[in-house]
Amino acid sequence: MEQPTAASPWLLLLCLAAVATGGVPQARAQLESKGFISIDCGLPGTASYVDAGTKLSYVSDAGFTDDAAGANHNISAKYIRPQLSRRYHNVRSFPDGARNCYTLRPLVPGCKYLVRAAFLYGDYDGLGRPPIFNLHLGVNYWQTVNVSTPGSEVTAEAIVVVPDDFVQVCLVNTGAGTPFVSALELRPLKMKFYPQANLTQGLLVEHRMNLGPADETNIIRYPVDPYDRVWIPWADPKEWTEISTTRQVQSDDDDYEVPSAVMQTAVTPLNASKKNLDISWDPVPQPRNPSPGYFIVMHFSELQILPSSAVRQFYVRINGMELNMTAAKLYYHGTGVISNVKPYRYDKFNISLHATTNSTLPPIVNAIELFSVMPTSILGTDSQDVSASMAIKDKYHVQKNWMGDPCIPKTIAWERLMCSYTIAQTPRIISVNLSFSGPSGDILSSFANLKALQYLDLSNNNLTGTIPDALSQLPLLKFLDLSGNQLSGSIPSGFLKRIQDGSLNLRYGNNLNLCTNNNSCQPAKIKSKRAIKFVVPIAVTMVIVVVALTLFSSLRRKKRGSMKNSVKPQNETTNDGDTSLGLETRQLTYIEIERITNNLRHVLGKGGFGYVYDGFLEDGTQVAVKIRSQSSNQGDKEFLAEVQILTRIHHKNLVSLIGFCKDGEHMALVYEFMSRGTLQEHIVGGDHNTICLSWRQRLKIAVESAQGLEYLHKGCNPPLIHRDVKATNILLNTRFEAKIADFGLSKAFNHDNETQISTNVIVGTRGYMDPEYQTTGQPTTKSDVYSFGVVLLVLVTGKPPTLHNPQGISIIEWVQQRLAKGNIEGVVDVRMHGDHDVNSMWKAADIALKCTAQASSRRPNMIDVVLQLQECLKLEEDHAGGEANTSFYTGIYSNDQNLRYDAYPTNQSTNVSQSSTGFEMEHSFGRVPTMDNGPAAR
Incomplete structure (x- = not known):
């Protein structure tokens, strides 16, 4: 046998030790001494029992999945029925x-591990409708369960090599019934x-057959098979003759260690003169992979003492092709x-087992295993990120869709995580947003293990303790x-x-209780109570004087510039009625x-506020001057709001x-x-030059x-909603750098009460306005997101937000x-x-449509x-630099003409109203399966 990658001797020793000792001690549920995990799903509380047939201990699923889930x-x-295993x-x-x-x-x-999942609907919900759903092993599709x-x-059942110290079995709802x-x-x-x-690649067990036993109910598994493989008996008296022995059949060099009880029986053609033993098998197409690869593993042993003149030799052929070159x-x-x-x-x-020309006896076979290939090449999230995120979930009891891999598949990635x-x-986790999610206690050190993290929002919770420097x-x-x-x-x-x-x-x-200055956290040296009475008032007075002088001097000297790295707590509030401003x-x-x-003299443009004029300051700096016109709907309040913002x-x-x-009445x-004007002019009209x-x-x-809007929503205190994001309010400088303008309609909001912001007048621009805002009159930051999504579509298509061809x-x-x-x-600007x-x-179109849900x-x-969008830009820069992109981003699109893009993240459920797949083995471990779709003897 060939193996794609050679396992290191140390890994082999470690795996052998795990098999022999049961691996690392289990903290949440008891493992068998051989490292077995046996879970009876739905067993109440922490109940457990010993299975009557296998003598294996089964435990409840408490601790293996979220207690609140399901x-x-x-x-x-x-x-x-009497023969039904208790786990069903x-x-x-x-x-x-x-x-x-x-998990x-x-x-x-x-x-390497064998993982098995069992299902019996049994009309547990009284609906009489068995569901169809998907089963995933980690991030890879396993099979569609169709009861x-x-x-x-x-x-x-699957045989897989696990990359981490855990493996996850996930049930994915496809809209065709409740998974169980x-x-x-x-x-x-x-x-x-x-x-x-x-x-x-893993192996999906299609059939594992013990050929020839007379007792068709004699299913072999643990403890006869120490690895608890389940061997289903199969005999066909019309085609085969059974050969058996009572002696031990097992070799020291057996690479599969098939139990002796399985190898003690075999089949041979009913007619001893027949030179062939034939088995046919029709694979059942799989929904996700209509043409998977298959492996056939056949086990042989001679069970009869042959006379010296007898010869049993044969070739194995698959569809006419020799499987073994030597007989x-x-x-x-x-x-x-x-x-x-x-x-x-x-x-x-x-x-076909085909006897050689000099063979005097027909072929025999003791057992057959049939497997289909399960691709496991999809890369899950970085294992360190997974461990850290699971620790965060457990610590803070995150009640969101934090199940399975954090990032894969993209369509069901964890909520509020990027x-x-x-x-x-x-994939790496780069953003975690747990604001207003209720975490309490210390800030968990696991956040420091998210090495690719760029954004972390833990605001407005009940976190206590100190800020860990590790972050x-x-x-x-x-x-x-x-904050908060x-x-x-x-x-x-x-x-x-x-x-x-x-x-x-x-x-x-x-x-x-957070100190913003290291010195302020140091306890004062107390000499005497009497000293305090005099020192404190004097010290306070001196501090007030020094601070006042410093602020006054700073305001006089300070020129226009960036304050983005300020470390002071930002608790300012906006007062629209403050005409003095003090800015x-x-x-x-x-x-x-x-x-x-x-x-x-020179008009640059015109907006709702009034005309914009070209101007120059005393030092020659060119500026744009917006002067309020008499016909403008904006009054003192809107003007002062924009100035103060x-x-x-x-x-x-x-x-x-x-x-x-x-x-007076003049406002400017x-x-x-x-210098480059508005984005509108460059994309959908305006200056033809x-x-x-x-x-x-x-x-x-x-x-x-987007960075400008992100700052308004997250970098300001209180945060701001722009309320009029559009292509004409995005301006470009000489280097085509973008800046958002026109804040006359902006609105401050408080995180605690964002959804309760209401206005007397619905403001915005037709084609860019959030339909939910138009209905409720309550703008939110997601109103800006919607408008920005329209801007992004304008950038992609080069078309205005409303088209007329011929109808609107x-x-x-x-x-x-x-x-x-x-x-x-078909949508890209030609x-x-x-x-x-x-x-x-x-990807850009995908983002835009998600924004406009x-x-x-x-x-x-x-x-x-x-x-x-930064990822989009990186893809484009790689393309411009000649780097090859081997993957193809298909986003959320399908051939469904009626597809509606109104969800985030998009649900990519496939149509599951299909026949059962070849992965399903509709048999119990207590009865003989029907073989209508399985191998047939000939």
Whole structure:
């Protein structure tokens, strides 16, 4: 046998030790001495029992899956019969969630295991409708479970090499009934067993047959088979003659260690003169893999003492092809194995044992195992990230869809968690958002094990204790929100250094016991009570004077610049009625405005507020001056709101306010000059002399605009909703860097009461407005996300948000209709002449449609959007640099013409109204299976 990868001697020794001793001690449920895990799913509480047949201990599933997930049920009494194994008497069903998982541990990474799942519906819910659902082993599809009748027993069995110290069995809801499970079993195997199984492919047990026993109910498993393989008896008196022996049949060099009880029986043709023994087998097509590869493993032993003149030699042929190049010659009570090294793919299998010309006796065979290939090459999330995220889940009792692998499959990745996906590398967790999720206690050290983490939001919870300095050592962390907790102590020095060098944005406001200055955390040296009475008032007075002088001096000296790395708690509030403002932005008279604009000579554009004029300051700096017109709907309140907002927000992707004028009825805003004008002009009209932006430029603009919105939503305190995100409010400078403008309609909100913000007037721009906001009158940050999604579609298509061809249709519907056909080029702006990476374009369209989901709860937040767009940009940059992309991003699209893109994440359930798959073995371990779809003797 060939093995794709050679196992190291140390690994082999470790696996042998695991098989011999039962591996690492089990903390949650008792393991058998041989390392077996036997779970009766649905068994109440911590109950356990010893199986009457195998004498193995079965335990409840408590500790192997979330206690709050699923419900225990007993099957209907009419399906309980004397020969039915006890593990089928009850089930655990999972009506909630797309995926529910069991975690089997502890295992030895790199070792080989047999994993078995058993199902009997038994009308436990009284509905009389057996469900259809998918079964996954880790992140890889295992099989579709299709229970044909309420009393049918279905078993799924796989042989796999596990990469980690655990393996997960997941039930995935496909919309065709509630998933359930009766029992789960795991058995360690020796590494030499079934060498066809490795890290990239597992083996699915189609049939494991003990040929020839007279007693058709004599199913062999543990303890006769010490590895608890289940051998089903099969005899066909019309075609075969049974040969048997009572002597021990087992060789020391047997690579499979088939039990002697299995090898003690064999079959041979009924007619001794017949030279062939034939078996035919029709594989059942599989929903996910209509043409899988198959392995056939045949076990042989000579059970008769042959006279010296007798010869038994034969070849094994699969569909006419010789499997063994040298004729098989058997030895008395010795054992041998013949199998294919590479998988065969046929619609029908004809297995023929053909005697050689000098053979005087017909062929015999003792046992046959039939396997289909289960690809296990999908890379799950980095194992360290998985361990850390599972520890976080357990510590904080996260009640979300945190089941199975955190990142894979993408469609059911963990809620409020973002991952990076790169070709040929394991996914990494880059963002965790547990704000308003209720975690309490200390900040878990496991966060520091998420080495690829960029964003961590733990705000507005009940966290206590100190801030662990280990978090500051995360190399990629650039945003950390700890505000609104009950943290104490000082800010560690590692964070202060990161804040100083600008590599980290730390938010920690509303932690009453948290010291913002190391010195303030040091207890004062108390000399005497009398000294305190005098020292304290004097010290307080001095501090107040020094602070006041410092602030006054700072405000006079401070020029316009970035404040993004401020480490002070940001607890400011907006007061729309404050006309004095008290801000560092320059206040101008109307005469100065006229002088700056050269008497309003050159108009740059016009908006809802009024005209925008070209202007120059005294030092020659070019500026844009927006002057309120008499017909503008914006009054003093909106004007002052925009001024106050712009004086306290500072970000490279937000237009900077240089000055303002509030001189009687004259109102004006002086902005930094953006020489390239609006995004609208470059994409869907305006100046015909504008440059057509490449896809890379458009993506860069999208990333920068998203970063600006992310800052408004997460970097401001209180956070801000823009409420008028559109292509005309995204401005470009000389280097085509994007900045968001026009904050006259912006609204501050409080995280605690975001959904209760309501306004008297619905504001925004047609085509960009969130339909949920229009219905409820309550804007949220997801309203901005929706508008940004429209902007992203505009960037992809080069078309306006509303199209007329010939009837009015939104750009969202227009894109949906075309992408449903699977052709991304049908929506791409033709002016880019196909100069783009198709993966990047697919992904961008996918993000845009998720942003514009009808329900705001299903839209991503701007942190997620930024991360996804950065991945798009990386794909495009790799494409431009000539790097090959071997994978193809298909996003959420299918051939379904009626597909609606109104979910986030998208549900990619497949149609499961199909016949049962070849993976299903509809038999029990207490009766002979029907073989209608299995091998047939000839």
